[in-house]
Amino acid sequence: METHLADFVRHAEAGREAEDILRKCVHCGFCTATCPTYQLFGDELDGPRGRIYLIKQVLEGVQPTEKTRLHLDRCLTCRSCETTCPSGVRYGRLLDIGREIVAAKLPRTGVDAVMRKALKSLLPRPGLFGPAMKLGQAFRPLLPAALKAKVPAPQTAGSWPTTSHPRRMLALAGCVQPAMLPAINVATARVLDKLGISLIEDPKAGCCGAVRHHLDDVEGGRDDARRNIDAWWPYIETGCEAIVVTASGCGVHVKDYGHLLKDDQRYAARAERVAALARDVSEVVAAENGRLAALLGVSPRLTFPVRIAFHSPCTLQHGQKLGGVAESLLSRAGFELTPVADGHLCCGSAGTYSVLQAEIAGRLRENKLAALGAGRPDVIASANVGCITHLQEASGVPVRHWVELIDERLRGAA
Ligand code: SF4
Ligand code: SF4
Known part of the structure; x- marks a missing residue:
């Protein structure tokens, strides 16, 4: 053109x-x-x-x-x-x-400007968002239906393993995930522990920067990236192998740090290194193929067939080009995957899109849930906190992160 x-x-x-x-x-x-x-x-x-x-x-x-x-x-x-x-x-x-x-x-004005400002002030700050979510959960039964749907019921995360392995990896905690779905990273830590890897979360790291980046605050998003690089660098210098990301929306952003900070003389080289170390959790588990097979071989078998409809987030299949990886891990773990039509289409979550474009997001979710439900699954599995909470708002079937199902399978709880 x-x-x-x-x-x-x-x-x-x-x-x-x-x-x-x-x-x-x-x-x-x-x-x-x-x-x-x-x-x-x-x-x-x-x-x-x-x-x-x-x-x-x-x-x-x-x-x-x-x-x-x-x-x-x-x-x-x-x-x-x-x-x-x-x-x-x-x-x-x-x-x-x-x-x-x-x-x-064309600067934004009115309600649109206020909404965006509120979202980028609240979401990337776990210190604000966490207590707000706890308050919402405490008063959940009293909330109006629209707001109640946005507040997931409190989750019991279980315990983080304490074994120390020579192999270490960092985990991105992220911004909203610890308050909304804390069980995901704990399940990841347990799965990696069984694979002989210690997973470490540093509290100084936080939002990956995608929230502010996509709300017209590109420089604010770069600041988030710089803070994470500072928090992770001492671990990287002492041999941490990878940065594991369990939310595919954050993963695609961390993998782009090299590009985002390429003009920043102080951070460019480190950003490039961090981006090269970033891995979706599916990549990490799939790389431990042999050990996973051995663990599955000695884990108690599923006591009854569990049918899973997998929703591959756009950030996983289109952004990171990792379509099929988590699905194949679930199949190998003995779960039955149901067919899902139009798997390439977005569920409507798309970061803050489900809040800012609620009507379109609702229509896309309706279509997606119809496709996911066609095979009558017991569970819907996905790989991104936004997709999971967005789908769960309107789904009668439980929506989980796939790594939680692998964790349960390895513990004999599935
Ligand atoms: S597929 Fe779309 S973006 Fe690609 S060349 Fe054709 S019109 Fe352009
Ligand atoms: S909504 Fe359409 S134009 Fe936008 S990224 Fe998705 S496929 Fe491309």
């Missing part, structure tokens, strides 16, 4: 990067077929090709309007279009650049 960049961006790195991405797009439109919002609205501007065109206009100097923003805001950043695109167009990166320019040229 030929582009004539406007003066304000022509000599900027982001402009050059955007131009390179745009040049690859050949307008074929294959991507529209797998775009969840295009499927809902049938409007070219609510599909990737139309959004690419809108971003191109802005880069060429056209003043963005509320209509431009509406179509960019409706994008889930699911990156299904990237998986489909035969030309390798990095749509997600182009969208980041486009959104940043639109936010600067």
Whole structure:
């Protein structure tokens, strides 16, 4: 796609990067077929090709309007279009650049601005979000239905193993996950312990930075990344093998730290190293293939068939290209996976999208739950705190992180 960049961006790195991405797009439109919002609205501007065109206009100097923003805001950043695109167009990166320019040229106002400010002030701060969630859980029965659905019932996390192994890995605790679903990282620590790896959470690390990054505060997101790098660096210097991430939305962001901080002289090299060490928990468990098989061989067998419908988060299958890995671990553990139609489509969670675009998110969830429920599963499994809580809000079937099921299987509790 030929582009004539406007003066304000022509000599900027982001402009050059955007131009390179745009040049690859050949307008074929294959991507529209797998775009969840295009499927809902049938409007070219609510599909990737139309959004690419809108971003191109802005880069060429056209003043963005509320209509431009509406179509960019409706994008889930699911990156299904990237998986489909035969030309390798990095749509997600182009969208980041486009959104940043639109936010600067057309500042948000009113309720939209207030909502975003509130979300980015509350969510990335476990010290604020944790007590707020506890309060919500204490008064859960009294909450209005809409709010009650957003507050999961309190979870018992169980205990973190205390055995010390020569092999050590770091875990990202994240921001909302410890308050909403604390059992996920504890289950991960138990599974890795059985595989001979100690998992360490450092309390100085926190939100990966994705929340602020996607709420028009790219610099705030970089600050989160810098804080995490500072917290993790002493462990990395003393031999920690990997940074394990159990929320695929955070994983895709940590794997991008090298790019996010490439212009920061103090952090660029360390950010690159941290990004290279980041692993989704499925990668870590799958790499211990032999040991896992031995453990499964001596674990008590499942006492009855457990049917699982797996929802692969967009950040896992499109962002990290890890579709199929967790599913294969579940199968090897003896669980029966039910078929799920349109597995490439987003469930509507998409970070803060389910709050900011609640109506669209609700429609996508309805479709997703129908697809997941078709095989009559006992459990729905996924790999991201956002997807799990979003689906659970409207699901009669329990929704769990897949690693909790592996943990239960290894403990003979499944
Ligand atoms: S990221 Fe997802 S919602 Fe956005 S244009 Fe691509 S496929 Fe559509
Ligand atoms: S599939 Fe790729 S090349 Fe074709 S229109 Fe979409 S982004 Fe452009």
